Amino acid sequence: MNAVYLVAIGSVANPVLDWVEATIAEWCPWPVWRVPPLAFPPDSFDMKRGQYKSVDIMKAVARCAPPEATRILGVTEGDLAIPTLTFVFGQAQLDGAVAVVSLARLRQEFYGLPADENVLRERLVKEVLHELGHTFGLTHCAEPKCVMSLATHIGLVDSKELRYCGHCGAHLVHRFTTPDGEKS
């Protein structure tokens, strides 16, 4: 049976995981299951850059997925990066099972501003929908308001809206209602 699994990497506050769970439940008809949190895998921290290697985190998340997990989303406080890029907000396997989202750069504190829970929640929800969208085969959307539009800095995360555009939304509904193997 289709289900979305949710896992924390390192310590993530419970209310934050509750937001994520509620978001998935709202947008996706599949049940959401939590699995016990993971520790950061050894060597996943790049000392030179002071960031976590997103690829290593994705691999760890994939390893902990129960066999029946059709999707598994990792959430972490760690700042993620890949070798060519200074950071990523999150990463997903296009049309695959695994996605991760980092809270680090969604926090106002990262930009030297006072913490703001509402802002954090909105950004996190957008990133969760964005990365999960990728796992359902959606690529970046040209419509800047769509949650699937590409955000390369926090301003672009804030300027998109908390919704899929008609085109991306229709694609998702189609994917939810057809068996996972059959792609549109």
Add this chain to the structure above:
Amino acid sequence: MKKVWPILVVDDEEVMSESMAAWLREDGYRVDTAPNGQGALELAKSTDYAICFIDLKMPGGMDGIETMMEMRRVRPDSSIIIITAYATVDTAIQAMKEGAQEYIVKPCHPQEISMLVSRILKLKKLQSENVILRKKISRQYKHHDIITKNPRMQEILGLTQEIASLRSTVLIRGESGTGKELVARAIHYSGARADKPFVSVSCAALTETLLESELFGHEKGSFTGADGQTKGKFELADGGTIFLDEIGDISPKLQADLLRVLQERRFYRVGGTNEVSVDVRVIAATNKNLPEEVKEGRFRDDLYYRLNVIEIHIPPLRERREDIPLLAEHFVQRIASELGKDISGISADALKILIDHDWPGNVRELENVIERAIVTSHNGTLEDGDFAWLTQRNKGGQSWDVPDVPLSELERRAIIAVLERKQGNVKEAALALGIDRSTLYDKLKRYDIAH
């Protein structure tokens, strides 16, 4: 559906190439990865990558620069972005010198790569559109689009092929509507200049000063309204061909200027002090008898000889009547499909009317006559009735009070009358008079008719 551009990422570290590929795939691109130069070139044999990201440092075998140089040989249209871990000016300069479009220092900000990729692809899109448009244009003007079985015309077509690749100036003579520009385009689009501009100027349509700035451009402030530097047609045609139609109508001053351009391929913009030099092939055309104009002192003989390096004389339609059925058939097909009318051909009787007509406006007149017939016809075939007005016009059928005045005065009055009926619309008036627009301008000037 947006076009999916293929992108290649070459790096010996799998985590680097795969994470980069995954990031680009999220953006909708088709991304392949290769662990080394050999692997990259193998993939490039079967895929024409729009962009190749190549890591500068790869141990063993080919390094980034070598891979790039080979890649440029296999896929010269691929844009190459060199990835390097440390910014040293030397490697960057070397990479750019060997043909890299850009280089990035890893790690770089996601926005930087995203903008870089979209900028390169935007350029690629424009380039490929450009290639398609050029192909379309050259298809339109290949020799076989000039329809003829007349031996003299065949000879002309053979000649245009032969001279297409030369830079020699060509003078095309022929009555209005014989297709002088079509022949000029055929020469341009068959030669080595085909991918460069073909710029056409009608010398009769403009006053002397306007034509001068049209041809040579002007500097800011050189006359009222010249609010910026503007390139003239000669500069726009650089590398290509300029077609000077109605060359027999230009003023003595412009004749002198033109002579200088033909001799030296250099000129000054209006109001300018810097010489501009151009590589342009000149094809000129006229419906006037230039040797006669030279004898009368209206056209410089030295310019005439400069222009008349290769002369092509296009016979009027009445001297190649065997082409009339072919042309008529061609125009019916084309115009009927353009106008969305279901007309498949011309009856034999109708064709006879067309063959017997004298066609003072030549092929263009034939085209206009057929367009008019198609517009008014309600049958599947054009019948003789559709061209009845043509025979009446031929005979001068209606009675008409002709005063005792010189023929030129009649012409003047006819032009004024038609212009008034067409509310000053020169294009429509020319169509009604059965003459070329530039010929009408010429006559307006000659008869001093304000319009």
